[in-house]
Amino acid sequence: MAAKLNDFYKQAAQEFGLAGRIKLAMLTKISSEKAEAAPDSPENIKIFQQAMAQLRAGGG
């Protein structure tokens, strides 16, 4: 299970709504469904961190 990756989706929804989730999927290229199955590897976490930073920089 990828608890940390799912947390990123929850964070995106909280901060930017549904559009934020869709943009996060677009930026990470990993949908929330696939994120659930993906490992919380350092590489994946880095990808999501960078995507979140991009979302925040762009105002969602």
Add this chain to the structure above:
Amino acid sequence: MKISTKLIMFFCGVVTLFVLLAVALLAQTRSVSAGYDTLLARQVRQAEAARVIQVSFKKQVQEWKDILLRGHTPDDLAKYTRQFHEQQTAVSNGAETLAADMQDAECRDLLNQFVAAHKALGEKYQAAYDVYVGGSFDFKAADKEVRGKDRPPTDLFDQIVKRLNDDVAASVAAQARAVARARNLALALSGGLLAGLGLVGFVTVRTILQRLGRLKAVSDRLAKADIEGLSVDISGPDEIGQFGDSMKGVHAAIEELTKLASAAGQA
């Protein structure tokens, strides 16, 4: 490697190949030209000089016969005697000059033999001339002195001319063989390089088209929102790989949108 880089490299490869071929052809033309220049400057010139000496020697013998035939008239005697000596000097000088210029040792040796034989023949002609003039123009007595004596130097010089002509023919044949070798090498090299470039170009274009085909198939399914089981496995450092990477984002976004829409529908 990017497609644009591949195309630029391919273009540069083609241009370089043609420049190299042009340079090689230029060098080959110069080499052929230099080979024939050398041939004309030495061997052909020497063969030509030998032919001139050969003709002069025949004229000298002819002048001797004119002396015997028409020398009973003082004017003709003076005329043909002068012409005989002119030809004799031309032959002697020509043969000595040619011997000095000759690089072929055997030919030079033949020329030296001819010069000696010609000098000895000249002395015999002079003795016969003295018999002719001193014996009331008795051409039979004079002819008896030198009859057949011009044959050995003539045969000697025929050998020289034949040898020089054979040398020229051999050099021309060698030059033709060298030209054929260079031509075959140039054809093989340019053919090989063109075939190589053609193969590289074919493989590159085929790979690009195959990957573009896969990209189009993914794009078509995304356009129809047919994302069930869709996998965007197009990667690479080139423009198609980058486009495939963007497609992965679009795919993930559509998946997310579908999931949200589905969840909203259930709620």
